Amino acid sequence: xxxxxxxxxxxxxxxxxxxxxxxxxxxxxxxxxxxxxxxxxxxxxxxxxxxxxxxxxxxxxxxxxxxxxxxxxxxxxxxxxxxxxxxxxxxxxxxxxxxxxxxxxxxxxxxxxxxxxxxxxxxxxxxxxxxxxxxxxxxxxxxxxxxxxxxxxxxxxxxxxxxxxxxxxxxxxxxxxxxxxxxxxxxxxxxxxxxxxxxxxxxxxxxxxxxxxxxxxxxxxxxxxxxxxxxxxxxxxxxxxxxxxxxxxxxxxxxxxxxxxxxxxxxxxxxxxxxxxxxxxxxxxxxxxxxxxxxxxxxxxxxxxxxxxxxxxxxxxxxxxxxxxxxxxxxxxxxxxxxxxxxxxxxxxxxxxxxxxxxxxxxxxxxxxxxxxxxxxxxxxxxxxxxxxxxxxxxxxxxxxxxxxxxxxxxxxxxxxxxxxxxxxxxxxxxxxxxxxxxxxxxxxxxxxxxxxxxxxxxxxxxxxxxxxxxxxxxxxxxxxxxxxxxxxxxxxxxxxx
Amino acid sequence: xxxxxxxxxxxxxxxxxxxxxxxxxxxxxxxxxxxxxxxxxxxxxxxxxxxxxxxxxxxxxxxxxxxxxxxxxxxxxxxxxxxxxxxxxxxxxxxxxxxxxxxxxxxxxxxxxxxxxxxxxxxxxxxxxxxxxxxxxxxxxxxxxxxxxxxxxxxxxxxxxxxxxxxxxxxxxxxxxxxxxxxxxxxxxxxxxxxxxxxxxxxxxxxxxxxxxxxxxxxxxxxxxxxxxxxxxxxxxxxxxxxxxxxxxxxxxxxxxxxxxxxxxxxxxxxxxxxxxxxxxxxxxxxxxxxxxxxxxxxxxxxxxxxxxxxxxxxxxxxxxxxxxxxxxxxxxxxxxxxxxxxxxxxxxxxxxxxxxxxxxxxxxxxxxxxxxxxxxxxxxxxxxxxxxxxxxxxxxxxxxxxxxxxxxxxxxxxxxxxxxxxxxxxxxxxxxxxxxxxxxxxxxxxxxxxxxxxxxxxxxxxxxxxxxxxxxxxxxxxxxxxxxxxxxxxx
Numbered sequence: 001x002x003x004x005x006x007x008x009x010x011x012x013x014x015x016x017x018x019x020x021x022x023x024x025x026x027x028x029x030x031x032x033x034x035x036x037x038x039x040x041x042x043x044x045x046x047x048x049x050x051x052x053x054x055x056x057x058x059x060x061x062x063x064x065x066x067x068x069x070x071x072x073x074x075x076x077x078x079x080x081x082x083x084x085x086x087x088x089x090x091x092x093x094x095x096x097x098x099x100x101x102x103x104x105x106x107x108x109x110x111x112x113x114x115x116x117x118x119x120x121x122x123x124x125x126x127x128x129x130x131x132x133x134x135x136x137x138x139x140x141x142x143x144x145x146x147x148x149x150x151x152x153x154x155x156x157x158x159x160x161x162x163x164x165x166x167x168x169x170x171x172x173x174x175x176x177x178x179x180x181x182x183x184x185x186x187x188x189x190x191x192x193x194x195x196x197x198x199x200x201x202x203x204x205x206x207x208x209x210x211x212x213x214x215x216x217x218x219x220x221x222x223x224x225x226x227x228x229x230x231x232x233x234x235x236x237x238x239x240x241x242x243x244x245x246x247x248x249x250x251x252x253x254x255x256x257x258x259x260x261x262x263x264x265x266x267x268x269x270x271x272x273x274x275x276x277x278x279x280x281x282x283x284x285x286x287x288x289x290x291x292x293x294x295x296x297x298x299x300x301x302x303x304x305x306x307x308x309x310x311x312x313x314x315x316x317x318x319x320x321x322x323x324x325x326x327x328x329x330x331x332x333x334x335x336x337x338x339x340x341x342x343x344x345x346x347x348x349x350x351x352x353x354x355x356x357x358x359x360x361x362x363x364x365x366x367x368x369x370x371x372x373x374x375x376x377x378x379x380x381x382x383x384x385x386x387x388x389x390x391x392x393x394x395x396x397x398x399x400x401x402x403x404x405x406x407x408x409x410x411x412x413x414x415x416x417x418x419x420x421x422x423x424x425x426x427x428x429x430x431x432x433x434x435x436x437x438x439x440x441x442x443x444x445x446x447x448x449x450x451x452x453x454x455x456x457x458x459x460x461x462x463x464x465x466x467x468x469x470x471x472x473x474x475x476x477x478x479x480x481x482x483x484x485x486x487x488x489x490x491x492x493x494x495x496x497x498x
Numbered sequence: 499x500x501x502x503x504x505x506x507x508x509x510x511x512x513x514x515x516x517x518x519x520x521x522x523x524x525x526x527x528x529x530x531x532x533x534x535x536x537x538x539x540x541x542x543x544x545x546x547x548x549x550x551x552x553x554x555x556x557x558x559x560x561x562x563x564x565x566x567x568x569x570x571x572x573x574x575x576x577x578x579x580x581x582x583x584x585x586x587x588x589x590x591x592x593x594x595x596x597x598x599x600x601x602x603x604x605x606x607x608x609x610x611x612x613x614x615x616x617x618x619x620x621x622x623x624x625x626x627x628x629x630x631x632x633x634x635x636x637x638x639x640x641x642x643x644x645x646x647x648x649x650x651x652x653x654x655x656x657x658x659x660x661x662x663x664x665x666x667x668x669x670x671x672x673x674x675x676x677x678x679x680x681x682x683x684x685x686x687x688x689x690x691x692x693x694x695x696x697x698x699x700x701x702x703x704x705x706x707x708x709x710x711x712x713x714x715x716x717x718x719x720x721x722x723x724x725x726x727x728x729x730x731x732x733x734x735x736x737x738x739x740x741x742x743x744x745x746x747x748x749x750x751x752x753x754x755x756x757x758x759x760x761x762x763x764x765x766x767x768x769x770x771x772x773x774x775x776x777x778x779x780x781x782x783x784x785x786x787x788x789x790x791x792x793x794x795x796x797x798x799x800x801x802x803x804x805x806x807x808x809x810x811x812x813x814x815x816x817x818x819x820x821x822x823x824x825x826x827x828x829x830x831x832x833x834x835x836x837x838x839x840x841x842x843x844x845x846x847x848x849x850x851x852x853x854x855x856x857x858x859x860x861x862x863x864x865x866x867x868x869x870x871x872x873x874x875x876x877x878x879x880x881x882x883x884x885x886x887x888x889x890x891x892x893x894x895x896x897x898x899x900x901x902x903x904x905x906x907x908x909x910x911x912x913x914x915x916x917x918x919x920x921x922x923x924x925x926x927x928x929x930x931x932x933x934x935x936x937x938x939x940x941x942x943x944x945x946x947x948x949x950x951x952x953x954x955x956x957x958x959x960x961x962x963x964x965x966x967x968x969x970x971x972x973x974x975x976x977x978x979x980x981x982x983x984x985x986x987x988x989x990x
Contacts, residue, residue: 390629390658391622392555400556400618400666407670415666419659426655438636438644479553 005063007051008075011085012125014044015092019117025110034100037113041093044124048089051077062130070189073137074130078192079491080265080334083484084127084258087338088250091345092120094463095250098349099242101459102356112152116246118145123251127258132180132190132267139176139223139255143169146252149243150236161235168222168232169252176219183212183267192266206276209268213278216263217285223256224319225312227289233312237304241352244304248311249345257318257337264322265330274325286320287417289313294424301362303351306428307344310387313421314340321402324414327492329405332398335488339386339394342470346383349464350376357456359447366432368441373455377436379468384429386471389422394474397485500547504560507537508610515602518595528589531598532581538574538609542567548615548678558619559676568817569739570612572824573732577605583832584724593637597722600633604733611736616675617665620743624661624736628654628704631733634725635717646716653713657703661740664696668744677743685750694755694803697744705737707796708766711789715777718785723835726781730788731828735820738795742816747802748809759800766793780834784827791823 018040025033051061054077061077077085099116103109122145125138143166151162183190186205222229233253237244247253264273264282273279293313300306317340321333353376354360360369370377386393399418406414451457478485511534517527541562548561562570584601588594607627614620632654636647669675671687684690699710706714714734718726741747767790774786795816802812 385629389662391618391625396622397556399662403662403666404669407666415663419663422662423655423659430651430655438639438647476555477553478555479551479557 004054004059004061007047007054007061008063008077008128011044011047011051011089011128012075012121014047015040015117015124016121019114019121022110022117023114027107027110030109033110033113037096037100037117038093040117041089041096044089044120045093048082048086052082052086055079055082064130071133072131072189074134074191075125075128076130076192077128079487079494080261081127081129081192083334083338083487083491084254085124087254087341088120088123088127091250091341091467092246094466095242095246095345097459098245098352098463099240101457102240102242102352104457108152111148112240115145115148116243119149119246119251121145123255126255130192132183132192132262135192135259135262136173136176136180139259140173142252142255143173146243146247149247150239152240152243153238155238158238161232161238164235165232168229172219172222172229175215175222179212179215179219182208182215186212190267192262210276210278213263213268213273213276216267217260217282220256220259220263221285223252224260224315225253225256225289225293226285226316226319227292227312230289230293230312234300234305234308237302237308241304241348241355244308245345245348245352248308248348249341253311253315254337254341257315260319261322261334261337270322270325270330279323279325283320283323283411283414286316286323287414289316290320290417290421291424294421294428298424298428300428301364303354303361303363303366303432304348306363307347307351310347310425310428311340311344313425314344314387317398317402317421320414320417321398321405324402324405324409324411326405326408328401328408330492331485331488332401332403332405334491335401335485336398338484338488339398339471339474342467342474343383343386343393343395346379346464346467346471347387349460349467350380350383353456353460353464356460357449357451358445359449360445363432363435365442365446366435367439368436370437371441372445375455375461375465379464380436381433382468382471384433386475388425388429389418392472392475394471394478394484397475397478401485500541500544500562501549503537503541503544504549504562504613507541507613508606510534510537511602511606511609515599515606518599518602521595528585528594528598531602532585533578534581534602534605535574535577535609538570539578541613542571542574551619554619555622556618556675557616559615559678560613560619561615562613563615565739565742565813565817566612566615568820569735570609572735572821573608573612576728576731576824576828577608579828579832580724580728581605583727583835584722587724587835588722591722596633597637597725600630600637601725603630604634604728606630608728608732608736611739615677617668617677617744618675620677620740621661621665624704624740625658627733627736628658631717631725631729634729635721637722637725638720640720642716643720646713646720650713650717653703653710657700660696660700660703664693664700665744667693667696680744681746681749684744685746690746690750691752691754694745694752697740698755698759701737701740701744702796703737704734704740705792705795706734706789707762707792708769708789711766711770711792714789715773715782715785718788718831719779719781723781723831726784727828727831727835730784730831731824734788734792735824737792738816738820741799742813745799745803747799747813748806751806752803756800756803759796759803761800763793763796763798763800766790766796768793780837781831784830784834787830788823788827791819791827795819 018036021036022033025036054061062074063076064072064074067073096116099113103112119142122138122142126135126142129135129138147162147166150165151158180190186208217226218229222232225233236247239247260282264270264279268276268278270279273282290313293309293311293316297306297309297313300309314336317336318333321329321331321336324330324333353373354366354369357376358369358372360366370381382393386395389395389399399422403415403418406412406418451460454461474484477483480486514527514531514534518531544562546562546564546567548559548563551558551560581601584597588597591597604627607623607625607630610623611620611627614623632647632651635650636643667689668680668684671689671693672680672683674680674683684693687693703710703713718730721729746752770786770789770793774783774790777783777786798812798816798819802809
């Protein structure tokens, strides 16, 4: 095997192997565990950087094994997979730092960090998957490795949430398996080769292809929390903050959205989708989810629940982007994959800081938090403004491309949906910012636990600050050749940019 | 060279804001902050240029053009004046750091808007300015200010959304984000009307054209005086700048929107002036005066939309008007602040000396509301020694307020004309307020024991920050007309 074949495997293994080792460590071997965790995370970022550098120079990274006759296990690095791998590698590193500080002195840390690493391995694997079947394998692995994280606290509430999560995710997986097998029996192995296999498919198959499309979207839609398959997500909020952060920004929800991008862009191809007439229903489903999630978010008092409904809404921006034919909207959708991740993880980090340091979990308790925890709330504010789509944050760039893409194909209603969603975002985020900065703090916080000499421990403080800065930079420096936007253009125009 | 100056202009207030945030150099920061707009003023003297900043946002383009230069110069002067003024005005304010932070951010946005040469960077600066100004409006955290802030924020978000939709359509229709040649390209597009409608409404909110003016009469009185001055003098003008940049002015005739503009403008012009007459708070009067003036602008725009050939004339008039209104309105607001005796006389003479010069007028005691109710003409501006100040600026309040039909004007006319009148002992009935000389001499306002009425003021009105005390909700103001107590607003 050559070096180029090893690299995708190494990227997956850089979190898989530390994860497996961590299971066998004692609860007290904190230093070794932390070292392993951080070493794996840093190594992954380095490897991904090497791969980015190579792919930008048109190098091919692929590894392939025949599992059984006609079914290959394939890892392949293309521009889209690298976008997702980069996102997950960077955010995993930050989340690891955060989680180490967050779970200080709490029980079952080995179990937690073990599954945490496996979860990221699964995410990396499905990002690098070279065909639909490999994707499916990692997708199921993701379901199973996140369950222990969701129920980590072991309370009846979290066990209930975990059951609901498993119910939805496994059913979704089953539907997906059915769809994949059916599709393979119709058109043979489905590779993510960048060209649609179905363009010249027999017109007689169109009816079946539509049904398979619906099944695929339903399967991925469970994780992407498309309405009405979203019910598990707000429940899963009982998980510890780093898990929620990773779940919402990188791992589970994103995996669903990423699957939908793969199906539309690589399995069917956007032209075939338009020809089959499946893009409009998908766009309508996404738009419904956007509005539904935003409206529900307005009525939540639990901070993390509000953020969860916000995720439901924001993830569908990505789906909406790929469902609108035309390059600009696709750019908007794909770049939102990154932008939403960075912004949402900031919000969850900040929410976790509030809960850990002050015991503030409800929106009604947010008054004056800006005075007590200025850095945390500054990060929160920037990310929330980004979610609304205020220029020059990252959220504005996504929204601009989505709206311009909708105008490109003259689907004016999409602009209406985006504007309505932004207004709703403003309605459920601005009061939080107002309460945090412009109201006076209460006499006593619900459960204050001072940590360190700063407003909270550094491990909890630095990750949200970095992601908040990224939120601004991704928007402000969108024109730079290394920005997420530029990479999204590379993906959509497949290297030959206008 | 120009590029460096441009960068400095934007970086200076941002860097100072960061210093405020990190509490660095707190000792000299207020003085530095007052000078933050100096690079902007220097830039206004540069030759026109454009610089492509492709890494910023979506292929941004910044630069100076003849229109932007006028706006930049006026904006810079106003922010300088307001900055100096704020240094004294808020010298003892507990939240002055916070004010400085929002002040500097708003300044960055406002200056940036004038040099933005493409849609997205314009929107970015515009948004920064709009959102940061919220912090200025709610600075004193009084219920009325918070209410004003709420209305402002709601309308700002609405405006942002209209502008977002408008700019996306503009981009779709013209396939370009740069302002250069935008009017002609927009005029050639089939959906010009819709784009113009969205932009008219979006910038109309900032401009305060009726019926989109709701935030303006609330926010202007709520904000601290230096902030009101820039709000009214510079910030609302960015709405006009938006029109000048993005509308197909001089390129296409849009009879429908022209009619709308002229109609709305005329109604605004007259109605706002009428409502303004019923106001008790001098800052609310000035706010309505601004609304009224914006009506005039809208009429001009309507004329230009009807007759593209007349655009060169109209644009000259508009630019002249921008300079006039910005300076005059800022002077009026700053004058009200001085009259509000926020700074006692000694302070006016001492620290405030700069303020007076900064405002470009010799304002000692602007007995704006006082005089308005007394002599029925306008405002009696006298400097600290009681000498009349017959400069141009002293006529401006009259211009802004117009003839004031006060029933008691004849009776008190002579009083108010008395040269040394302000120095007379306060022997008038309480509630009438009166000249501020005695107030001014009675010592620093903030040191007066709470509850002890200010001389010449009604009991219970001994507020250290007059001009805030009597602020009422507009409905109250309109209902509690001056026919009931024509002079009661005097010390406000």
